[in-house]
Each structure stands twice: as structure tokens, then as C-alpha cells.
Amino acid sequence: MPIADLAARVRTGDRRALAQAITLVESTRPDHREQAEALLAALLPHTGKGVRIGISGVPGVGKSTFIEAFGLHVIGQGHKVAVLAIDPTSQRTGGSILGDKTRMEMLSRDISAFIRPSPAGTTLGGVARRTREAMLLVEAAGFDVVIVETVGVGQSETAVADMVDLFLLLLPPAGGDELQGIKKGIVELADMIVVNKADGDLANAARHAVAEYRHALSLLRPANANWRVPILSCSALNNLGIDSIWDGIGQYRRILGDDGSIAKRRAEQAQAWMWNEIRESLITAFQADPAVRAELSGLERAAADSSVTPGAAARRLLDLFRHR
Incomplete structure (x- = not known):
């Protein structure tokens, strides 16, 4: 399909075209x-109006x-919800289950919702490499609430905070020793x-957890x-x-929208996105370089x-790449 036609169909909210567009931008x-860049350029003026969570x-x-209950509530308020769900990728086989639609059965059947599971691949941070592009596509298709679900809290599960307006951290009703297990870094990034x-039976535990998290958060600089x-x-x-x-x-959008935050x-996320793309592209070009490939295995x-x-092996390969 010509890129102009695909862009036009995405703009009308054509779900099949939207799925095809996301598949295109995820392709390596x-x-x-090249086609994905042309598509994104055509749709960019129609993005940015949604709330990114x-x-x-x-x-x-x-x-x-939670996302199913939250999504259905938001749809009930007159919004359209897109869920970009990131599934962990097996480091052995490279495969992912991608079963998010089966876990959000009611939401997946709602005409005002769009759920797209994607594999994390080798990307760290709990998101897929092309999640940012997918966010732009669903916004262009008319979805004004975009939810990015990460694979779960881990050492590097913080990249999602660098691509959304609000980072929501979901925690279990527990405290004490389990509170100590929640990494300070991810708590500091949370907006809610x-x-x-x-x-x-967990109602009382949840109340105590809220009190303990409030106390813990009061010790951190906002x-x-x-x-x-x-x-x-x-x-x-x-x-x-x-x-x-x-x-x-x-309330968050009103307060931080009014003060320009x-x-x-x-704007900062767009700059970081550019530099991340430069790093990813340099690695791809480095691995594909004939001189590097000739000596890489050895x-x-x-x-x-x-x-x-x-270190010496890396410097040798970098010298080959620089002086090709």
C-alpha cells in the first residue's frame, strides 16, 4: 500500500491500517x-494531543x-484508549508470548480500545525499541489516552518514564521488608x-501500605x-x-500543563529519543561493517x-570501523 494511502487510513481510525503501520515501524x-520514516513524517502533525501514561x-x-478496569472507566468518560503492552522476550529463543489481549478480554472487545502487544526484544528499560513510534501512530489514529505497560519492575525498568507524560507505579498491598525491595530509583521517577x-483480606494491609509509602516518599525530594x-x-x-x-x-495534567512542565x-524526551536512535543506528552500522565482521569472531x-x-579487542574493532 502506498505510504500516503496508509497514512490516510490511519487518520480515519482504520484499525487494520493502524496494526499494519505499527508492524511497519517495528520492522528492522x-x-x-525508510517507509516507516515517511509514514511518521506524514502523521507527525496529527500527534501529541493525547495523554501518555x-x-x-x-x-x-x-x-x-488494573489496565482493563482503568481503560473501561476512561472509555466511559468519552475517551479512546490505546494500550501498548510490552512482553518479555526469551533470551534463549527470542520469542514472546504476546498474550495481553487474553488478559484484557473485555477491554479488547471494546470498539474504543486498541491493544497492541509487542516483544521487548533486546531493548532494556521494559519497553520495545519502537514504542515511541507506536505511540505517535495511535495518537494519529484518534486515541487520546495512550497507556504503555512495561514488562515489570527490574533493574532497568525505567525507560518508560522517559517517553510518557505521567509514570504510574503500581504496588502490592505490603510494606516492611517488602517496601525495602522496591527500588528507590523507580519510586523517585513515579508521578503517581x-x-x-x-x-x-488485603484491605487493611493496603491501608498500612499507603501510609508506609507516604512516609517513605516524604523522605525524598519531589x-x-x-x-x-x-x-x-x-x-x-x-x-x-x-x-x-x-x-x-x-489534576496532574492541569497543574503541570499550566506551568509548562x-x-x-x-521536548526533552524528543531530544533523548534522537540520541537513542543515533546510538542504535551506530551499533547496527558497526555490526554490519565488513572490516568489523571479518575480525569480530576472532x-x-x-x-x-x-x-x-x-577493552583492547573493542578498541581494535572501533579503529577498523573508524578507518574503513
Whole structure:
């Protein structure tokens, strides 16, 4: 399909065209990359009007259940919701399950929702390499609330905070020693913290967790003087507290939108995105260079058997790349 036609169909909200467009931008083929750039250039003027929300949390905290309940509530307020769900990729086989639609059955059937699972691949930070481009595509298609679900909290599960307006950290109803297990770095990045599963036997534990997280957060310097990170609780399973979270997001957008913080954040994210693309492209070009490929295997073996230091092997390959 000609790129102009594909762009026009995406603009009308054609779901099949949108899926095809995301597949195109996720492709690593050089000819597809050129087409993807042309498509994004055509759609760029129609992006940027939505609210971008990143959601992360420890495994088992109920991210999918929360996103389904939250998405249905937001749709009920008259919005269109796109969910970009990132699935972990096997380091052995390179495969991903991509089963997010089966975990959000009701949301996936709603005409005002679009769910797209993507493999994380080798990209660190809990997101896929082309998540940013996918966000632009769904915005161009008319989805005004974009949710990025990461693979889960880990050592580097913070990249999503560098591509969204609001980073929501979902936590379980526990404290004490388990509170110590939540990495300080990711808590510092959160714009909103939500304790899920605040129901039944866990209701009291959730209340105590909210109090402990509030105390812990009070010891940290706020990232923005105009915004105090709220600690909320909800039961995604019973659809309790979801409205307060959406109201809190609206308050966040009003306060940080009025003082220019969101616009500044997006500008900084665009610059960081550019430099990330430069790094990724340089690595791709480096690995494809004929002179580098001719000596790469030998130097890898030499570094592995300690006949040469890894630093020296790297410098040799970089010299070959620079002087090709």
C-alpha cells in the first residue's frame, strides 16, 4: 500500500491500517525503515494531543487487571484508549508470548480500545525499541489516552518514564521488608503511586501500605515543586478507586500543563529519543561493517580465552570501523 494511502487510513481510525503501520515501524528491514520514516513524517502533525501514561509494577501486582478496569472507566468518560503492552522476550529463543489481549478480554472487545502487544526484544528499560513510534501512530489514529505497560519492575525498568507524560507505579498491598525491595530509583521517577488489591483480606494491609509509602516518599525530594506525588489505593478486581486515579491524572495534567512542565518534558524526551536512535543506528552500522565482521569472531574468542583484554579487542574493532 502506498505510504500516503496508509497514512490516510490511519487518520480515519482504520484499525487494520493502524496494526499494519505499527508492524511497519517495528520492522528492522532497511527498506521498511525508510517507509516507516515517511509514514511518521506524514502523521507527525496529527500527534501529541493525547495523554501518555506509563504503568509499571512488580510481577503479580495485577497490571493487566488494573489496565482493563482503568481503560473501561476512561472509555466511559468519552475517551479512546490505546494500550501498548510490552512482553518479555526469551533470551534463549527470542520469542514472546504476546498474550495481553487474553488478559484484557473485555477491554479488547471494546470498539474504543486498541491493544497492541509487542516483544521487548533486546531493548532494556521494559519497553520495545519502537514504542515511541507506536505511540505517535495511535495518537494519529484518534486515541487520546495512550497507556504503555512495561514488562515489570527490574533493574532497568525505567525507560518508560522517559517517553510518557505521567509514570504510574503500581504496588502490592505490603510494606516492611517488602517496601525495602522496591527500588528507590523507580519510586523517585513515579508521578503517581497506586496500591492495588485493596479489597477483602488485603484491605487493611493496603491501608498500612499507603501510609508506609507516604512516609517513605516524604523522605525524598519531589521532582517538581508544584506536584506532590499522590499515594492512592484501588481494587481493580472490584472496580473500586479507579475514578479517583483518573481524577488525579486530570489534576496532574492541569497543574503541570499550566506551568509548562509537560511541554518541557516532551521536548526533552524528543531530544533523548534522537540520541537513542543515533546510538542504535551506530551499533547496527558497526555490526554490519565488513572490516568489523571479518575480525569480530576472532576477537570475541580472544577476549573469551583472555589472550586479549576486552577493552583492547573493542578498541581494535572501533579503529577498523573508524578507518574503513
